[in-house]
Amino acid sequence: MPQHGPRDLPEGDPFGPATLPYGVFTTADEPGRPRVGVRYGAHVLDAAAAAAAHGSAYAGLLDRPTLNPLMAAGRPVWRAVRAEVRGWLADEAHFHPLDEVTLHLPFEVADYVDFYASEHHAGNVGRIFRPDAPDPLTPNWKHLPIGYHGRAGTVVVSGTDVVRPRGQRKAPSDEAPSFGPSLRLDLESEVGFVVGTPTELGTPVTLEDFREHVFGVCLLNDWSARDVQAWEYVPLGPFLGKSFATSVSAWITPLEAFDAARTAPPERTHPLLPYLDDSGAEPGGIDLRIEVAVNGETITRPPFSAMYWTAAQQLAHMTVNGASLRTGDLYASGTVSGPEPDQVGCLLELTQGKGPWLADGDVVTLTAWAPGPDGTRVGLGEVTGRIVPAHEH
């Protein structure tokens, strides 16, 4: 039974009434009944119970084990449910302390795409991986948001242990590849966008329609085995260096919660084709400030506002060939890195490719918030994971 109300919301808490992210939780009483909850401060509102108690027309979308039915319902429903949730906050009957519930992967992932949208990150990585290239950015970089598909089946919820992957690696000086646990395990701090409203095959999504399709935003750690990746990725891209695990926050913050944090992306240095040209549109960036901590110590503060390509441009690009969207499609920004050395989004950049890398037992935690209305903060749920030793097979 709920013991506490939400009255104890501390000032500046990034999970106040301007945030209201959705997740899926169970209680110790009913471990077999995952359902939709809304985070409020250090509490979880049982949205399924509140909807039933208040006779909401949307109760059937909330007493579900994933967010997918709500996500598929479309933007008018998202707005209506959010308004109802605000009303339910006054009723203290349906709250659980956050530390007394279990959080689950909040949605069924359909396809997972990872972009590469920070010019600072791409430049830094280009200099490390391709030191002899005349330009650290490939010629296409300023013309399209580069992306690739990742493994949807290994997206895990924050808190899931990450087993150190094993694989092939070969340094240029090695005669032959060797096999074993990755020696260069890295994190990548990213922001993920979750698709709600699907599309038909053959139907591109324009920049203007972005908000009709994207349900919400999460924080994401795209764990990377740099030694595996470096050996495998030419010519078809990253595969096993990434596919062992991708962690997402347990909370999906609705897109509209970031309305007050919109910001213009960096000035574009190359002309854009019309389907990507957002020069006349509302600002497509989000002033989201990420903090990356290892074992409780902050090591870098990547600014999402520095991303060259916006989430709307990524969606427009991803669908311009007619590729359809499904409810549950997840696409991530790529590593968020700013221009300063203490703003880079992964250890590869932070250590200039030299390490140290993640050690067994290390706990990596990403947090993020953006300015909300009236001096408030709007948070993304944290994404955390502990490295556990490679299995012996």
Add this chain to the structure above:
Amino acid sequence: MPQHGPRDLPEGDPFGPATLPYGVFTTADEPGRPRVGVRYGAHVLDAAAAAAAHGSAYAGLLDRPTLNPLMAAGRPVWRAVRAEVRGWLADEAHFHPLDEVTLHLPFEVADYVDFYASEHHAGNVGRIFRPDAPDPLTPNWKHLPIGYHGRAGTVVVSGTDVVRPRGQRKAPSDEAPSFGPSLRLDLESEVGFVVGTPTELGTPVTLEDFREHVFGVCLLNDWSARDVQAWEYVPLGPFLGKSFATSVSAWITPLEAFDAARTAPPERTHPLLPYLDDSGAEPGGIDLRIEVAVNGETITRPPFSAMYWTAAQQLAHMTVNGASLRTGDLYASGTVSGPEPDQVGCLLELTQGKGPWLADGDVVTLTAWAPGPDGTRVGLGEVTGRIVPAHEH
């Protein structure tokens, strides 16, 4: 109501009792009730109806709109159901003529991975895409089966029209990229493997366990927009050049139907790490003969037996980092090309990169069969698709 029995099976028909592939179909009478069928010659056995009529314990796995429940049930069940299906062939009450049913995408695709396992294909493509490289194969090619994730949400069933994709392309001589319908639309003839039994995260599948996890085999056309692909694919691999559509056959032929067609893969020229070393194992290749026709005219005959990497090696590699499998995971061989000019698996190779490419209205059809027991043939369902003009947006 079924009108014909299966007695009229012509000699040499690749869909005889040694094949018995599974699909999902509807009839005009009951368009809202997709269910599992088995192809037998030019007929479809209504497996759901036959199971019910014969009191099969597996009826609940067959009266379903996808093969996923059957696929998830595991190899002992697959063998038992196949034995029962053989028995039901004698009962003529549950057959429909193939041309009177509608075939559907037979399974829900979880993750889709595409490999690059033909040495002939990789060599030919390397020479065309990277003419200045000293070796057409990248240094990793002989050490691991190169693969990448594709878009699961745009896998479509044979017979689905393929809309010519639009996208960015830039020839080296162009000053800037341009946008429009792909001018270099290609086919890729491939063989797909469908995962039934899932695994837990952190659990690699060994070469020996391949048959416990792979349910069956399909034919696959990995449509490719070569101009889009060439401009986008460095450094993170193919994306929009492939993600607009991937066609699969409507029939999934059980893996064990190819037992008589097993063949040794080409001799390995480089030593393999233990997890990929199949030198002591049963032959991992399949003597499957593919025919590619455009508008009814055969243009090439790729031999699957020429593939350097086997499906078992691909599965072992894909999971060696601990990546889990889900029921419905699909992985494809990569373009099947043999050593001869009339054995290559795509127009890029067939025309040395010069075209002509696929035109609007072209119909591409792939068929394939392998030797079965006692001189029979074991077929894969055809995969066909017609190119329709790009949409105007």
